[in-house]
Amino acid sequence: MRKEKEYLLDAIDAQIKGSGSFVLMSYQGLSANLANDFRCEVEKMGGTVQMVRKRLLVKAAKGLGFEIQLEQLPGHIGVVQGGTDVLETTKYLFRFGKDHENMVNVIGGSFEGELHDAATMKQLSELPSKDEMRAQFLATLEAPLSQTLSTMQALLCSVLYCLENKSQKN
Helix, strand or coil: CCHHHHHHHHHHHHHHHHHCCEEEEEECCCCHHHHHHHHHHHHHCCCEEEEECHHHHHHHHHHCCCCCCHHHCCCEEEEEECCCCHHHHHHHHHHHHHHCCCCEEEEEEEECCEEEEHHHHHHHHCCCCHHHHHHHHHHHHHHHHHHHHHHHHHHHHHHHHHHHHHHHHC
16 A cells, blocks of 8 residues: 555544544535535534545544445545534534535444444434433423422412401401
C-alpha cells in the first residue's frame, strides 16, 4: 500500500477509535453550499464530518473488528462523529436527509462499541434526548406529590367553604 493511502487509513482509524461512536452516511447530489451548511451544523453539535473512500473504510473497519462489506456502501461515503451527543447528531442526519430529498442517507453506525444497521440507527434517533428523559423522570416523581398536595388543598378549602356557609346561615 502506498504511503498516502496508509496515512489516510491511519487517519480513519484514529477518527473511529477517538470517538467510539460514529454514523456512516451515503450522500449524493449535495452542492458545495449545502455540504458546508451540513458540516457547520454537525460541528455546532460537537461532531465532525469526514468524507472517506469506501475501500479504505472497509480496511479500517476490519482492523477495528467491524465487518463491513463493500456492497453495503452505496454512493459516496462519509463518517460522522457524534461529538458530545451522538443521538442528537444522528437525529440531525435523518432530519437533514428528509428535508433535502434523501441527499444524505444513514447506512449504519457504531453506538457504544456495537455496529448497527440503518434501521437500528433510526430507532436510536427516535429516542428522546437526555434533557427530555430527565424531564419525563422528574414529572414521574412529581406527579404523586402534586396529586397529594391538590387533595390536601381540596380538604382545606372544603373546611373553609363549610365555615363560610355556616357563617352565612347565621
